[in-house]
Amino acid sequence: MKASKTRITDVFRVFWNASSWFSTLILGTILIFALGELIVGNYSGLYPSKLMKYITKKDTKQFGHDLYIYAFFLVGSVLILGIKLWLCDRLSIRFRDKLVQQIHKDYMTGNSFYDLLMYDTHIDNPDGRITQDIENYGETSIKVIVAAAQSPLIIAYYSYSTFKDMGLNSLLITLLFTTVSFFATRFAMSPIVRLTYKFEAANADFRTAHVNLKENAETIALSRGQSAEEKLLSDRLASVLSVQKQLSNTSIILNIVVNICQYFGNALVYLCIYICAPATEDPSILAEFTGRVSFEVIMLISGITSLMNVINDFSKLSGYSTRIQELLSILREQAEHVNINKFGNSFVLENATVMRPSGDSLINDLNLTVRPGESLFIVGPSGAGKSSLFRVLGGIWPIKSGKVTIPEEKTMILTQRPYVPRNATLEEAIAFPKELNEVDLFEIQNTLRLLKIEHLKLRDDEDWWVGLSPGEQQRVAIARILVHRPTFALLDEATSAIPSKLEEEIFKVLAQKDITCITIAHNKELRKWHKNVLELTGNGRYSIY
Template identity: 25%
Template sequence: MFKTSIFKDEHDSESLRERFHGSDSLPLKVSVKAAARMIKIYWTSKESLFSWFILALIIGLTSGAIYLAKVFNTWYKDFWDTVQQYNLEGFKYQLMLFAILATIHVIVSVYNSYLRSVLAIRWRRFFTTRVMKDYLESDTYYKMQLEDRKTENPDQRISEDLSSFVSYTISLLLGTASDLAMLGTFGVVLWDLSHAVTMEVFGYSLHLPNGYMLYLGIIYALVGTLITFKIGKPLVRLNFRQQRFEADFRFSLIRVRENAESISLYKGHSSEERYLGYSFSEVVKNYIKLIKREKRLGFFTLGYAQTAVIFPILIAAPMYFAKIITIGSIMQINSAFGRVQDSLSTVISSFSSWANYKAVVDRLALFFDSMDSSNEIKCLKPKFSGNRFKVDNLSLFTPQSKKLCSNLNLELASDSSLLIRGPSGCGKSTFIKAIAGIWPHAQGDITLPENKNSLFLSQRPYLPQGSLRDAIYYPSEARSDGLAEKYLEQLSLSHLIKDLDKVDNYSSMLSLGEQQRIAIIRALILKPGMLFLDEASSALDEDLEKRAYTMIRDELNNSLIISVGHRSSLINMHDYILNAQLDMNWTLNKNHSLS
């Protein structure tokens, strides 16, 4: 299983989960550990074998780029020395050499970038597929919605954060490795260029030891990194919040689109505008804080970078004016110092990216931990045995531990029909969820007839993306067997026959009554051995409801049918009546008036 908890292996895992779950940021140690686990998942899998080959090519090209940078460093000295000597032939030769080196550099850089993109999409495909699988199986998505209110916008974490994690990991880790290699290469060059020397500066004797350029570069970068860390540390929390606020605002807009009809009927545009305005104001307020902090960081990092341009020339100038080195040597020192400085200053130059990366890691780590903890929630699972439907000592509870039903016992034949009636809030729908095996707050035993498949129809049916035919046959594969057309006509939906194979957003196009009839047609076509209807005909008029239930009883006469409904007209459509009460006193009666 992919699901992994970032706290599971910790000594005090429960208190850590309670402390950090839903927070804006995790401790750096926890973030590093979480990132390492996420990286390991792909790179230890069989799917990564070809990616290792791609990674080897990237490392080879990066090594070539570093070698080219060293060659360019030598070229700078030779070129400027040629210019200083007024050597026209040498000048032409150096230009030709530059053209060759530049062409090779372009080819290496382009293929390096291309292979990194190939690696990223392979990794993201594996990562996203695995996460979606674990998110959907074992009803994890449902349990998270039911029990975890702190893990917001799982859709964004799967669609955006996974992609960001992959791209940041490749760019930052490979970039850091490249910087370290560059540091080693040009650290040696800079050491060789800065021999011990004693010179007069403003009348004072100054002694510089071997490798003084490298020492100064390290000190310069270390001071800059510490200051950058202090200025930029709040960016991690601000980036985390910005992603959350952006996702909340986008989700609110989606909600308006999905509920457009209801909002329009309620004339609720003012209320929606207020809520959207509040949601967007959170985006704006946090973004202003973010850009102010980035402004402060930008002043320092850009000033630091500009100073780094002139700094090596300033410290090399006394030797030049003392005629110890040439102008070409100054250019070579400047180039080598710049490479070393860039390598040492990788944290400074990419601090915002590292801050974004940590925010992404934290969001994914908390999301995966939520998936893992949700998967640990155990629901009462029905057993399959014999040819009877049995409930033994069943007790139902709300998530707040309020008891809905106490020690219920009942038994029905596999071809019976049962209507569950009672006041709102007494637990009728919860009973259906317990039978479906998706309710964690239940005790007792439920036994369903073996070798019988089940189908659950809710008050608001689910119509998947695709054509109307796809929706009717869902979750099976659509067929052109004439059944859809037959039942559409019998349930007064003949006007939809012409659109059967048209792809559209039918969940918003069709009325609730039309959607419920589509779901009933789905049951008639799939012919489940057990059919559960939770207010599945509430939007139909009594004549249509009677017609629908008559068709169900006639065509599913060997199926177990359990309905939840308030209308008294449903009584004559069922063999048994289960009267649910708010006082937990549920009673089963046989329907003697069944016609």
């Protein structure tokens, strides 16, 4: 599926998926507080002009009275704003929680995550869509909703107030100045946006280089690769600093434009006051008029700017929404890639043609049955399709044609680099994917002794896995199979880093526990522990003996 263009309708589709009755209630409450913020803010904004009037008239009594009222409105504004922002944060969290939970459910159902990563090459960075785009959607959507609700009210009310107090000319000057300022700022900002994306990408590359260094520290040290890695890190840092310098230089223009708009905006207020000042010499009336119309002009400019920002934010929101909706749609509607029956009692392949994801055939018309007790040893040259067939038997690889049945619930799979959970104790890692209380702890202890890794018990529970050799990782994984005792075990070079004597002992125990193995291994001595051999000869051909 190709990536879709940004669609405005996706904003509402994602909003529907993110919403619930409780989030709708929170949103309604936010809008009520947003309206209250405008009303109380209007009163608190007008009182300074009254106070200036009483200061000029030296009316101490009225000044004290209105000062208390002004303080009351200020406290009300602060409380309303604080509660509104808190509700916005809570709603953003609820949106993120619901969307991520929905996607996680679909993403981790069966092999959906594997299918998406392997076959949907047009879906870029699904982890970024889940972790970053959804967070951005939650924050931006609420920002847009609140601003879209407040801005028209602010513009309408303060346009009327400005027109009433200052006349049509002042209103038109304010509208024109605000519009020009907005587009001038956006024009100056456009190269900043491009450079910011470039800067984030360079930063990500720099961060990735350090992550790779951490993950491959031992290999790099043993390979004497320090100089090469230092050069790589220095090059990545130079790329980051180069973009950062461009960003700093380009920001000069933006800062100048923003400051011009800000300072000339202040001058605009005085221009409007001069045009429409009342014909009076009473300083108290002039003070009150100046304070009131200054507030009205500033609020009008603020409302117009906020509305224009809504348009910009809505375009960002559309981008986030399309990426999220695209992922949701693919996870919910994609056809099943792996045409395999996963509820059999044996492995059965009928005229199955195994292929690469690109569509190239590797094994043609394979007919194979592996029943319990009939272990199979798979051999063949590199590129003949051994690992591809292994993935088909594991239920995560498609076939081009034919029929495949596998006993998924009765099978455990190990590869050359087995998965070792890092957020678990040694016993929990062996019990994985079951809970620890579902397995026999005495069996775990015996298995650790058999595999000669009981020394791992002496390590701290939280970091026992740190510094495990490849052989130790494979033995922890083998322990998992011996403790779980599945009917079938798929082993792809799963004992390649284990000493041959212990390797022989492992296969002997597997046979004693009636675990039927389907094995890929370079060690031909393991052939004797298997009943049948499947030899892949290349060019789609095979033989069974």
